[in-house]
Amino acid sequence: MEVREILLGDEAVALGALHAGISGAFGYPGTPSTEMFEYVEPLAAEYGIHARWSANEKVAYEEALGMSFAGKRAIVSMKHVGLNVAADAFVNSGVTGVNGGLVLMVADDPGMHSSQNEQDSRFYAKFAAVPCYEPKNQQECYDMVREAFDVSERLRLPIVLRMVTRLAHSRADVVIGDRRPQNGLNPPTDKQQFTLLPTNARRNWAALVARQGEIIGESEASRFNRLELEGRDRKIGIIANGVACNYVREAFGGEVPHAMLSISRYPLPLGLIRKLIEACESIYVFEEGYPLIEEAIAGINGIGKPLHGRSDGTVPATGELTPAIAMDVFGIGRTGGIKSTLGHVPGRPPKLCQGCSHADSYTLIKEVLKDYPVKRTFSDIGCYTLGFYEPFDGVHSCVDMGASVSMAKGASHGGLFPVVATIGDSTFMHSGMTGLVGAARDNANMTLCILDNSSVAMTGTQETMATGDALYNVVRGLGVPEEHIKIINPLRNKMEQNAAILKAEVEYRGLSVIILRRICVQAARKARG
Ligand SMILES: Cc1ncc(C[n+]2csc(CCOP(=O)(O)OP(=O)(O)O)c2C)c(N)n1
Numbered sequence: 111m112e113v114r115e116i117l118l119g120d121e122a123v124a125l126g127a128l129h130a131g132i133s134g135a136f137g138y139p140g141t142p143s144t145e146m147f148e149y150v151e152p153l154a155a156e157y158g159i160h161a162r163w164s165a166n167e168k169v170a171y172e173e174a175l176g177m178s179f180a181g182k183r184a185i186v187s188m189k190h191v192g193l194n195v196a197a198d199a200f201v202n203s204g205v206t207g208v209n210g211g212l213v214l215m216v217a218d219d220p221g222m223h224s225s226q227n228e229q230d231s232r233f234y235a236k237f238a239a240v241p242c243y244e245p246k247n248q249q250e251c252y253d254m255v256r257e258a259f260d261v262s263e264r265l266r267l268p269i270v271l272r273m274v275t276r277l278a279h280s281r282a283d284v285v286i287g288d289r290r291p292q293n294g295l296n297p298p299t300d301k302q303q304f305t306l307l308p309t310n311a312r313r314n315w316a317a318l319v320a321r322q323g324e325i326i327g328e329s330e331a332s333r334f335n336r337l338e339l340e341g342r343d344r345k346i347g348i349i350a351n352g353v354a355c356n357y358v359r360e361a362f363g364g365e366v367p368h369a370m371l372s373i374s375r376y377p378l379p380l381g382l383i384r385k386l387i388e389a390c391e392s393i394y395v396f397e398e399g400y401p402l403i404e405e406a407i408a409g410i411n412g413i414g415k416p417l418h419g420r421s422d423g424t425v426p427a428t429g430e431l432t433p434a435i436a437m438d439v440f441g442i443g444r445t446g447g448i449k450s451t452l453g454h455v456p457g458r459p460p461k462l463c464q465g466c467s468h469a470d471s472y473t474l475i476k477e478v479l480k481d482y483p484v485k486r487t488f489s490d491i492g493c494y495t496l497g498f499y500e501p502f503d504g505v506h507s508c509v510d511m512g513a514s515v516s517m518a519k520g521a522s523h524g525g526l527f528p529v530v531a532t533i534g535d536s537t538f539m540h541s542g543m544t545g546l547v548g549a550a551r552d553n554a555n556m557t558l559c560i561l562d563n564s565s566v567a568m569t570g571t572q573e574t575m576a577t578g579d580a581l582y583n584v585v586r587g588l589g590v591p592e593e594h595i596k597i598i599n600p601l602r603n604k605m606e607q608n609a610a611i612l613k614a615e616v617e618y619r620g621l622s623v624i625i626l627r628r629i630c631v632q633a634a635r636k637a638r639g
């Protein structure tokens with residue numbers, strides 16, 4: 111009997127990976143990827159696998175690669191900007207190749223619903239010269255991840271599964287397949303494979319480049335790349351990728367009258383693209399993400415036929431695509447039902463929860479900085495970034511995880527005073543620690559406020575790497591002198607004494623760390639059950 115489950119896109123990937131026989135799931139939270147890991151985590155014991163959040167994406171990727179080294183299958187998940195953090199490990203793993211199957215689920219956020227940028231992870235797959243899948247529905251999430259593990263073990267390469275917000279966070283029913291056993295332990299026999307000394311790396315890289323023809327051949331033949339020419343109008347040929355294929359179909363009411371190529375597996379199926387171009391008078395590329403396909407087919411001399419897409423403004427150059435945009439692009443009148451339901455809702459910035467410790471932390475910092483002519487604070491990524499808004503006005507930078515510490519250090523060397531930075535406990539463990547080692551070595555004239563709320567709150571109150579005494583010990587171990595590490599509870603009724611402590615450390619001409627320790631109210635609620 112057919113078994114079906116209603117799953118989020120992320121959950122369909124998770125279940126597909128569990129059924130593909132993974133021995134471990136690794137990851138660092140980040141919207142819209144988080145739900146993949148959160149689906150696997152509570153099932154870890156039942157499936158007999160390892161699943162625990164890692165300190166950051168690079169660590170997660172390396173842990174997954176280590177499991178693959180041992181011969182077992184592993185999935186690793188992160189959001190798109192997380193892949194910047196993991197890029198060193200990821201790109202080099204294209205050169206080492208894998209042993210047990212390794213799938214990287216990376217979730218992009220076109221339109222930046224909750225991200226700093228809308229970078230397109232397909233470029234990373236191209237950069238690393240490894241295959242990439244891009245599902246357009248929940249069923250494909252489940253099916254593709256299973257296929258990706260097979261391909262990974264056959265080609266002995268890591269495989270990228272690119273998700274986007276709309277798919278990751280929407281539900282549909284999925285037909286479930288069989289559950290496969292895990293691999294046995296089977297470390298690599300080739301001692302050179304994972305040791306990227308230049309002599310070995312040159313050999314591996316040349317072999318990877320030499321296999322690109324074979325890898326492209328698989329894309330051409332993939333059931334996930336579909337060319338529809340028969341019986342179609344050929345004045346216009348449409349190329350769409352992943353979820354964008356759905357938007358095109360929806361815009362036309364289900365049946366697209368034009369020739370169309372749907373792309374969901376990379377490297378690009380150049381033969382199929384060529385066939386479409388030859389058959390049609392003009393080409394429209396409707397691409398979720400950057401114009402990767404469009405630029406690849408434009409070439410330097412063009413294709414000799416009109417080419418339209420994001421690059422010439424036919425499709426908006428930035429932002430998430432929608433069926434309504436597809437209707438505009440293909441000149442379909444909007445008499446139907448596609449209307450924004452949010453048009454009348456006024457925009458509102460997100461707010462800290464009632465009782466959030468960050469509110470009191472920023473009130474404290476504002477109080478202390480009011481005496482200084484320059485009131486510029488460095489900050490980072492988390493709930494506490496909302497300190498940007500009034501009444502706090504306590505965040506004047508937020509660039510990438512950990513940047514608060516290093517930017518503060520750089521500014522202090524440039525002569526800025528006072529230099530105050532805020533960072534959450536998870537962001538500190540992710541990427542703040544390395545910056546602090548340098549700040550301690552140079553005794554940089556700055557005050558780092560670690561907002562220890564015992565939680566990775568912003569992404570859904572996941573478990574943090576170190577809180578309380580463990581966090582203090584890390585700070586101490588990184589070389590910050592004990593007399594300049596202060597722990598305070600940022601409560602309103604302790605404002606006066608806390609302000610005196612903070613002020614003294616801001617005035618101290620050297621490095622201080624203030625740990626503002628108070629649990630996130632949502633994490634506390636979750637802990638109470
Ligand atoms: C490289 C990268 N990975 C993941 C994220 C997603 N993300 C945003 S904030 C955050 C952690 C926040 O936790 P913490 O620093 O403890 O602050 P809190 O939200 O608890 O205040 C994460 C994982 C991101 N923006 N960038």
Ligand code: SF4
Nearest residue numbers: 463466493567630631
């Ligand atoms: S989830 Fe926690 S840290 Fe985030 S705003 Fe709410 S109370 Fe503050």
